[in-house]
Amino acid sequence: FRSELIERTERLVAGAQTMQTGEVTDELAGQMLREGHTIKGTGRVMGFEAISRAGQTLEQVWRGIQHGDIMGTDALGAALEGLSSVLTDAVEADPEDGTPTLNAAHSELNKVLAEEPDASEDIDSAPIEGEGDRRNGTPANLGGLLSALEDWATADSILVNAGTLYRLINESTALRIHADALVGTESSPEVERLSTTARSVQMGAIELASVPLTEITNTLPQLVRYLAKKTEKGIRFELVGDDLAVDRQVLERVSDPIRQLLVNSIQHGVEHMAVREEAGKLPTATIAVRASVKDNQLEVTVSDDGAGIDWEAVEYVGRADGFLEGSDPATPEQLRALLFEPGFTTVQTPTELVGEGDGLADVVKAIESLNGSLHFESSEMGTTVTLRVPTSRALQRALIVRTGSQQWGIPEAAVLDVLPMSEVEILEDKDRSEMLWREHRIVLTSLGDLIGHPGHKDNVVIMLSSRSGPVAVCVPEVVESRDVAAKELGPLLQGPSHLTGAALLGSDRVVLLVDAARLAEQARAFPEGGSERAQVLVVDDSQGAREVVAGVLSSAGFSTIKASDAAEALTALADKIIDAVVVDYAMPGSDGITLIEQIRQSFGRIPVVMLSGVATADDQQRAVEAGADAYYDKSDFREGVLADTLRSLVASRGTEETP
Numbered sequence: 257f258r259s260e261l262i263e264r265t266e267r268l269v270a271g272a273q274t275m276q277t278g279e280v281t282d283e284l285a286g287q288m289l290r291e292g293h294t295i296k297g298t299g300r301v302m303g304f305e306a307i308s309r310a311g312q313t314l315e316q317v318w319r320g321i322q323h324g325d326i327m328g329t330d331a332l333g334a335a336l337e338g339l340s341s342v343l344t345d346a347v348e349a350d351p352e353d354g355t356p357t358l359n360a361a362h363s364e365l366n367k368v369l370a371e372e373p374d375a376s377e378d379i380d381s382a383p384i385e386g387e388g389d390r391r392n393g394t395p396a397n398l399g400g401l402l403s404a405l406e407d408w409a410t411a412d413s414i415l416v417n418a419g420t421l422y423r424l425i426n427e428s429t430a431l432r433i434h435a436d437a438l439v440g441t442e443s444s445p446e447v448e449r450l451s452t453t454a455r456s457v458q459m460g461a462i463e464l465a466s467v468p469l470t471e472i473t474n475t476l477p478q479l480v481r482y483l484a485k486k487t488e489k490g491i492r493f494e495l496v497g498d499d500l501a502v503d504r505q506v507l508e509r510v511s512d513p514i515r516q517l518l519v520n521s522i523q524h525g526v527e528h529m530a531v532r533e534e535a536g537k538l539p540t541a542t543i544a545v546r547a548s549v550k551d552n553q554l555e556v557t558v559s560d561d562g563a564g565i566d567w568e569a570v571e572y573v574g575r576a577d578g579f580l581e582g583s584d585p586a587t588p589e590q591l592r593a594l595l596f597e598p599g600f601t602t603v604q605t606p607t608e609l610v611g612e613g614d615g616l617a618d619v620v621k622a623i624e625s626l627n628g629s630l631h632f633e634s635s636e637m638g639t640t641v642t643l644r645v646p647t648s649r650a651l652q653r654a655l656i657v658r659t660g661s662q663q664w665g666i667p668e669a670a671v672l673d674v675l676p677m678s679e680v681e682i683l684e685d686k687d688r689s690e691m692l693w694r695e696h697r698i699v700l701t702s703l704g705d706l707i708g709h710p711g712h713k714d715n716v717v718i719m720l721s722s723r724s725g726p727v728a729v730c731v732p733e734v735v736e737s738r739d740v741a742a743k744e745l746g747p748l749l750q751g752p753s754h755l756t757g758a759a760l761l762g763s764d765r766v767v768l769l770v771d772a773a774r775l776a777e778q779a780r781a782f783p784e785g786g787s788e789r790a791q792v793l794v795v796d797d798s799q800g801a802r803e804v805v806a807g808v809l810s811s812a813g814f815s816t817i818k819a820s821d822a823a824e825a826l827t828a829l830a831d832k833i834i835d836a837v838v839v840d841y842a843m844p845g846s847d848g849i850t851l852i853e854q855i856r857q858s859f860g861r862i863p864v865v866m867l868s869g870v871a872t873a874d875d876q877q878r879a880v881e882a883g884a885d886a887y888y889d890k891s892d893f894r895e896g897v898l899a900d901t902l903r904s905l906v907a908s909r910g911t912e913e914t915p
Contacts, residue, residue: 306354
């Protein structure tokens with residue numbers, strides 16, 4: 257516990273120092289609050305209440321900074337550094353009371369917080385005018401529509417500056433993907449050498465950022481021994497495969513889930529020795545953590561030979577606490593999903609080992625943030641939970657599928673099986689379709705229907721893992737399985753919860769990554785039919801930008817048509833019913849402003865939104881004068897504003913046209 261605490265407090269101190277010397281990003285604040293959260297939880301489990309309370313305060317303060325409720329001032333940074341730097345010494349003190357130094361630092365932080373001004377008084381929420389941030393104007397980031405993953409990197413140092421190292425990883429990964437694409441189209445010794453060199457640089461950079469799994473597993477035996485003693489249970493602990501090396505970003509995200517699953521196994525799964533003997537089991541239970549890497553996927557299983565999940569108790573509490581409605585018996589999918597609902601717990605009174613029911617919700621949230629998956633099996637002979645995540649944030653394996661003219665990427669960590677539609681037995685049940693898979697009835701739905709591309713014949717079924725069990729999604733075509741360079745969506749395009757990012761395929765090709773878990777949740781509650789979708793024309797000379805913008809808008813509830821230049825756009829406007837247009841500023845030939853002028857002359861007041869990654873304030877004024885209804889920089893920081901603006905413009909136009 258002490259060695260882990262030293263490591264985490266070093267990162268907290270570094271984060272506090274950053275606040276005093278520079279700007280704190282949302283990503284840094286997020287990492288700091290996770291450090292505080294882990295210290296809070298681990299301190300509570302290990303019996304160090306004073307340390308746990310300090311961790312809780314650190315978590316709350318950093319969360320307030322991330323949400324914009326608390327300002328990151330020099331004084332606050334100094335107070336955070338002061339509290340973080342004295343945590344380790346409290347390990348040797350009274351677990352309940354801590355040290356005088358810790359208590360003084362805690363009081364000082366609370367004093368500074370009381371004197372801090374409200375962040376909302378000083379933050380200007382108006383859009384930033386001017387050229388925007390040109391750092392994101394590289395082709396790989398589509399002018400700012402995508403976010404660089406180095407912004408998500410930790411504040412830690414790994415031999416070299418972490419931000420620099422992850423920037424190298426991301427750039428070399430994008431270069432490798434582009435070079436591999438060239439090899440497929442242009443065969444020459446120079447292209448092959450470029451591909452080999454890019455791959456070598458990328459793998460070397462990833463190796464530099466990798467750390468052994470033992471960084472999080474070396475404290476697990478002590479944790480299990482402590483919990484066994486605390487709960488008065490006999491436990492034998494097995495640890496297999498912890499000699500692997502994994503990207504530090506990934507390791508930090510899976511460490512808390514592994515600990516939480518161990519706590520759950522000991523607290524909820526394993527019986528007391530006398531109960532086990534009565535059931536004919538060995539009095540000492542076995543809990544195992546096993547890790548392995550295959551096809552760039554880290555798989556970690558946490559298993560126990562306890563009594564399994566009491567599903568009757570789960571349903572009883574679900575109804576008593578209002579999670580389940582109606583009188584019909586709950587389905588297995590509903591009960592499995594309940595386990596991951598925030599605030600759900602079968603324990604009536606929280607203890608130092610059992611909180612308020614957020615443990616498994618936090619586990620699945622962390623795994624899904626890595627484009628990973630969680631799968632569990634439970635019976636009276638025990639429970640096994642399997643976590644699968646990519647070994648690297650930058651380079652991931654994805655299944656590329658097609659619906660109509662749009663391609664999508666499904667992280668392979670969530671793929672259980674791929675089947676031809678001709679081999680599937682489809683069962684109709686009330687208002688939904690199901691299929692048999694490994695003797696289970698599984699909900700079956702079309703990706704095209706879910707994602708906004710209906711009407712295409714489906715030929716392939718993809719089995720996906722979700723928190724509430726497997727789900728089947730059918731698609732017209734599986735294009736390929738391949739490595740992709742992962743990017744996060746910029747704030748302008750964020751909104752649909754099942755879209756977690758974009759994947760660079762090389763040669764200016766981009767697909768959107770689909771979060772299989774959230775997609776599965778939609779599939780189970782997918783309504784038939786629905787209101788007619790507004791149709792949006794997306795005009796951009798960049799194929800990647802067209803695909804990303806159109807894909808995001810499709811997932812946000814729009815139908816989309818794509819055009820690569822002004823001529824294609826005008827043809828589409830003449831031939832089809834278009835409800836709104838999204839146009840890029842800089843295009844060869846007729847630029848976006850010229851196109852807007854032509855639209856206004858020929859098609860009247862159809863809503864038009866202009867996007868740009870290079871335009872100046874003067875260009876923005878020209879766009880407004882030409883007739884643009886809205887203008888956004890591609891790196892605009894306001895989350896989901898593009899889809900929200902289009903909804904508002906389309907709705908306003910409909911109201912104006914109503915007699």
